[in-house]
Amino acid sequence: MRHAALLAAAALALAASAAAQAATTVLTVTSFPSFDESVKIAIPAYQKLHPEIEIKLTSLPYADHHTAMSAALATNANLPDVMALEISYLGRFAESGGLDDLSKPPYNGKPLQPQFHAFAWSQSFDSTGALVALPADVGPGALFYRKDILDKAGVSIEQMTQSWESFIESGKVIREKTGAYTLTGAADIFNTYIRSNLKAGEGVYFAKGGQSLLSTPRFTKAFELALAARKAGIDAKINPWSPEWREAFKRESLATQMMGAWLAGHLADWLNPEGAGKWRASQLPGGAFASWGGSFYAIPKASQHKKEAWDFIRFMSTNREQQLASFRKMGAYPAIPSAQEKSFLEEPIPFLGGQPARLLWAESARRIPSIPVNKFDPVANELVSAALDEVLEGRKPVAQALADADAALKRRVRR
Incomplete structure (x- = not known):
């Protein structure tokens, strides 16, 4: 009887397990x-x-x-x-x-x-x-910077972020006095500027009605700033997320990096853990607020x-x-x-020298405008990036490169 009861209990358990599965x-x-x-x-x-x-x-x-x-x-x-x-x-x-x-x-x-x-x-x-x-x-945008490198160059972060022009001028001083670059590539300025301080409802590349924005002053200014950075010699001409990028942090040859607030975690975990305590964060130059x-x-x-x-x-x-x-x-x-x-x-972030940088990111998140996405954004980004390369390499002037990119984008959209 006891054996039969045990068998019955086992059968019930198996049935319950099967039912649960x-x-x-x-x-x-x-x-x-x-x-x-x-x-x-x-x-x-x-x-x-x-x-x-x-x-x-x-x-x-x-x-x-x-x-x-x-x-x-x-x-x-x-x-x-x-x-x-x-x-x-x-x-x-x-x-x-x-x-x-x-x-x-x-x-x-x-x-x-x-x-x-x-x-x-x-x-x-x-x-x-x-x-x-x-x-x-x-991803509220932020400017990460090596305080020790800026101190060595005699440049304050307030001076550096006053405007985009002062960022470039400060970068020249830092490059001259420390050998460090302040941009991974000149496209960093371009990519930040075109996303900054947009009007609510306005896209990065397209207006609310779907019209291309490549012919607007925002893109002209972004191209001009990127070109000025290249001529100033402050960009390292390397790609983000590349082995060269990681090596640049390790060798302390990158003094600043514009990116989303989440970069702090990447810097601490694998990009530059040896830089702990030397990095700080600030808002973007020129009073810019952008989603990254x-x-x-x-x-x-x-x-x-x-x-x-x-x-x-x-x-x-x-x-x-x-x-x-x-x-x-x-x-x-x-x-x-x-x-x-x-x-x-409000907690201090040890990697950022005890700076309570999340307060900066919270302010940025509050001030970022509502920006819709468009299915042709990747196409626009591809065309504009190619146009910027032509400008930086001296093959086309800004106005022509943007006009050609705008015409190509309109053709692609019409298809």
């Missing part, structure tokens, strides 16, 4: 480094809330991920339930027709708007007004688990504890102001 939903999520770390951080907390959900995360390098997702949307095959997207690709993916409109049932996501930074929320729509993604993190990157979650129309996918991306984007955990552990600046915990913002 059958009830488990596997939610597939695709992402890219280091944004994928936020999912890894979230999984334990999320599965405590939802033990019936198993998160299966797949990650590919940044460019490979977006290429793979573009191909998947084009063929409607091998699509995940949840797709991570970086802002540079969002416009193209938004117009693909392969992402669900999160403002419609079963999602009805528009009431979430007040929770987000206005500029991040405005980037989440396609040209038809469909809400195609939820923001997860943002940002990551989003979208749900493909082919998702097999839409309800679960929606619950998960809401957790990743609007759960205060999750957003704060990503902020604390990987420097991902929260897309929701409620996760900008005052006490954490």
